[in-house]
Amino acid sequence: MKLALISAAAVVLSMASSPVVQAQEQMNPWTQCGIGAMIFEKNGTAAAISNIIWDLGTTAVSSNISSKESCKGANIAAAQFINDAIVNIEEETVIGEGEHLTAMLNLMGCESSAHQQIIQQVRADLDVSHKSNIAKAEAYFLQLDTKVNGQFAAQCQVI
Amino acid sequence: MCLLCFSISSHASNATALIQIADEKQLSDDRYWLALLHIPENSNRSEIVDDSFFLSDSRQPVKELEATLQAFFAPIPEDPNQHAQCRFIARFHWLQKHLPELTRLAPKIPCPLFANWSDQQQIGSVSAIFASGYLGNPASFYGHILLKFNSHSGKRALLQQQNLNFGAAVPEQENPVTYILKGLFGGYKAVFSYGDFYRNIQAYGETELRDLWEYQLALTPDEVSQLLYHSWELINRDYVYYFLKENCAFRMAQLLELVIETELISKRQPYAMPIAVFHRLAESEHHGKPLVTNIIYHPSRQQRLTSRHQQAPENVRQVMLSLIRNDYDLKLAAYQQLSDQEQSILLELLFDYIEFLKLSSDNPELLQIKNRLLQARLALPVQPPLAVAGSTDYPHLSTRPSMLQLAYIQQQQQAAAQFRFRATYYDLLSRDAGRAAFSALSMFDLSGRYFRDSWQVQHFELLNIENMNLSQTGLPGDGGWAWKVNLSYAAQDNQCKSCNTAQLRGGIGKAIPVTAGIVYLMQDAQMHNRVGRFGLLSADSRFGALLDVNRMWRTQLEVGYRSYLQSQLTDFTWYRWQNRFGDSPHWDIRLSVSQLRTTEWSLAYSLYW
Numbered sequence: 001m002k003l004a005l006i007s008a009a010a011v012v013l014s015m016a017s018s019p020v021v022q023a024q025e026q027m028n029p030w031t032q033c034g035i036g037a038m039i040f041e042k043n044g045t046a047a048a049i050s051n052i053i054w055d056l057g058t059t060a061v062s063s064n065i066s067s068k069e070s071c072k073g074a075n076i077a078a079a080q081f082i083n084d085a086i087v088n089i090e091e092e093t094v095i096g097e098g099e100h101l102t103a104m105l106n107l108m109g110c111e112s113s114a115h116q117q118i119i120q121q122v123r124a125d126l127d128v129s130h131k132s133n134i135a136k137a138e139a140y141f142l143q144l145d146t147k148v149n150g151q152f153a154a155q156c157q158v159i
Numbered sequence: 160m161c162l163l164c165f166s167i168s169s170h171a172s173n174a175t176a177l178i179q180i181a182d183e184k185q186l187s188d189d190r191y192w193l194a195l196l197h198i199p200e201n202s203n204r205s206e207i208v209d210d211s212f213f214l215s216d217s218r219q220p221v222k223e224l225e226a227t228l229q230a231f232f233a234p235i236p237e238d239p240n241q242h243a244q245c246r247f248i249a250r251f252h253w254l255q256k257h258l259p260e261l262t263r264l265a266p267k268i269p270c271p272l273f274a275n276w277s278d279q280q281q282i283g284s285v286s287a288i289f290a291s292g293y294l295g296n297p298a299s300f301y302g303h304i305l306l307k308f309n310s311h312s313g314k315r316a317l318l319q320q321q322n323l324n325f326g327a328a329v330p331e332q333e334n335p336v337t338y339i340l341k342g343l344f345g346g347y348k349a350v351f352s353y354g355d356f357y358r359n360i361q362a363y364g365e366t367e368l369r370d371l372w373e374y375q376l377a378l379t380p381d382e383v384s385q386l387l388y389h390s391w392e393l394i395n396r397d398y399v400y401y402f403l404k405e406n407c408a409f410r411m412a413q414l415l416e417l418v419i420e421t422e423l424i425s426k427r428q429p430y431a432m433p434i435a436v437f438h439r440l441a442e443s444e445h446h447g448k449p450l451v452t453n454i455i456y457h458p459s460r461q462q463r464l465t466s467r468h469q470q471a472p473e474n475v476r477q478v479m480l481s482l483i484r485n486d487y488d489l490k491l492a493a494y495q496q497l498s499d500q501e502q503s504i505l506l507e508l509l510f511d512y513i514e515f516l517k518l519s520s521d522n523p524e525l526l527q528i529k530n531r532l533l534q535a536r537l538a539l540p541v542q543p544p545l546a547v548a549g550s551t552d553y554p555h556l557s558t559r560p561s562m563l564q565l566a567y568i569q570q571q572q573q574a575a576a577q578f579r580f581r582a583t584y585y586d587l588l589s590r591d592a593g594r595a596a597f598s599a600l601s602m603f604d605l606s607g608r609y610f611r612d613s614w615q616v617q618h619f620e621l622l623n624i625e626n627m628n629l630s631q632t633g634l635p636g637d638g639g640w641a642w643k644v645n646l647s648y649a650a651q652d653n654q655c656k657s658c659n660t661a662q663l664r665g666g667i668g669k670a671i672p673v674t675a676g677i678v679y680l681m682q683d684a685q686m687h688n689r690v691g692r693f694g695l696l697s698a699d700s701r702f703g704a705l706l707d708v709n710r711m712w713r714t715q716l717e718v719g720y721r722s723y724l725q726s727q728l729t730d731f732t733w734y735r736w737q738n739r740f741g742d743s744p745h746w747d748i749r750l751s752v753s754q755l756r757t758t759e760w761s762l763a764y765s766l767y768w
Contacts, residue, residue, distance in 0.1 A: 096541030103318035
């Protein structure tokens with residue numbers, strides 16, 4: 001985990017010194033922010049809540065992710081969401097609609113009028129053969145991120 | 160520098176002036192101020208045990224009010240979010256209402272963290288959410304309550320809405336005994352916390368297969384803001400946690416009572432249950448109108464499977480079963496003959512089914528199977544999925560959780576009166592609403608009988624759980640063994656006197672749904688403490704049916720054979736026929752006859768609250 005954060009910091013520093021590279025490099029929250037490996041802050045009681053047994057409050061962890069500045073922001077929130085709900089997202093993508101897709105594209109800052117078109121494109125290139133949910137989530141995000149920052153860049157600047 | 164000195168001095172004098180006005184108005188005695196500090200009636204001490212929640216050393220209401228006003232005039236720190244105006248937003252707004260000069264005089268502080276959390280305060284409404292009970296985990300039997308802040312910003316979809324949760328902070332790998340003792344006797348801290356709604360959908364609906372029921376509340380914009388402000392103040396503030404009473408139901412009700420005049424949870428009762436809050440919400444009026452405006456059902460994965468399976472065409476259901484029995488071979492002729500639409504319905508049903516199976520199996524093949532199904536669905540055209548049927552089986556329509564019962568007992572020409580109290584929750588005869596059908600969960604169930612001029616304890620059940628674990632779809636893996644656990648002090652049969660014994664009973668069997676009910680076969684084993692008289696063990700083999708004749712009448716007939724091991728007592732055959740009449744959440748009438756060595760009739764009137 002620490003190694004991941006250190007490497008994330010190194011990547012961020014190198015990106016900060018090279019704006020051109022920054023514009024071209026695609027952020028991978030799984031390798032650079034540790035999504036899929038941790039991910040809630042361990043800051044006292046909030047992270048220790050585990051009501052799964054007592055219930056009277058199920059695992060109610062605050063939704064902050066990694067403390068690195070580069071690992072905050074809308075896309076990282078979307079990556080987190082995809083990681084947590086990839087099973088539903090994948091199902092809804094092959095079906096072609098669903099609440100999870102709406103939330104995901106909102107998080108990516110995409111106008112609702114563009115959602116259907118983006119879903120179609122993601123669906124067309126979707127690879128459902130990955131061997132784990134984390135791998136699925138990572139691949140899904142990277143594919144989506146490419147489209148959102150590429151052909152749908154104009155429709156995905158809402159945030 | 161001089162300007163700064165003047166400014167500080169000016170702020171200090173403004174604060175002093177406002178403190179004087181607040182004293183004159185006796186604001187520190189105001190019920191709302193005490194509620195903001197979480198000081199209960201007839202107490203001078205806050206229930207919050209977190210130092211960071213207080214600005215004064217003494218924590219007394221008047222001192223806290225003075226310290227709060229002073230803090231509102233403090234210089235802006237490097238991080239404005241740390242300023243008292245941002246940390247104590249509810250206090251600030253309430254004091255602004257009562258001290259109008261505060262708005263003009265206090266420094267203007269931006270609160271970006273709060274603005275982000277509250278979606279720039281675009282929260283249009285608040286919902287209370289009931290997560291149905293979960294018999295797979297003892298501490299989840301009674302369900303759960305959380306709040307949802309509904310943003311009317313188009314940028315936040317349903318799954319992105321902000322939730323407020325309350326729960327105990329329990330260390331990982333806690334010893335179960337320590338866990339129970341600390342939970343019961345205040346050994347844990349508890350906090351309010353927040354998160355997006357999708358996390359709850361994942362945790363409850365997808366993992367624990369619990370339905371969520373969202374009760375939308377008719378609050379005014381000002382009331383919504385008050386809740387939002389105070390919720391922000393409460394996040395991560397420590398309380399002492401008591402599982403039975405000062406739990407999520409108690410704290411969420413307390414929070415809602417900030418803006419709702421109805422008492423949403425009894426402060427006198429020694430236990431607090433989430434469902435009780437929903438009973439009160441559903442029957443409450445607010446500003447002359449029903450408090451609950453709408454109830455939205457968020458079905459669990461299992462309920463989605465059940466609903467879609469019931470709606471699917473018969474041929475699709477048959478092919479689904481064939482596929483399951485043939486390793487999900489999509490080359491199967493029956494599957495290939497289906498239309499695109501039917502194939503889509505079937506594959507989506509299988510998505511639900513596979514995910515349902517994955518919860519009880521680590522078989523990695525399930526992921527591979529799911530991948531094949533996803534690939535097949537990907538090759539079919541886009542079309543809307545089969546809708547999940549709504550439900551009007553709202554949790555608040557269930558029988559109230561606590562019971563008082565008065566019964567007339569007739570046995571062998573002799574009559575007796577019986578008084579019964581049950582703290583919680585429901586039995587096999589209770590009406591099912593918003594919970595597992597034909598199940599029982601009760602705790603602290605005490606019956607006293609007046610017979611031959613004296614009272615005697617007839618029955619005391621500390622715990623009784625019966626889970627019929629029914630299959631809703633008939634598919635392999637759906638449903639399982641029915642089971643029962645019972646810890647009680649009770650008579651062994653109708654005939655014996657002074658023959659109560661402490662006993663632990665466990666049972667296992669199978670229940671099958673039939674029209675309007677179930678039939679079941681169970682094998683129970685009991686361990687008793689009065690070994691000399693009853694032997695250590697006895698067993699009951701029983702066969703029964705539980706049927707809803709109509710909405711007003713549920714009947715249960717059970718026939719069994721009791722055998723004793725290493726005891727002088729003779730074995731015997733027994734039966735029990737019990738009926739519940741009425742479907743009110745507040746009362747019912749029960750008529751029963753049982754034959755356990757001798758016959759006993761009972762007619763009872765039960766009150767629930």
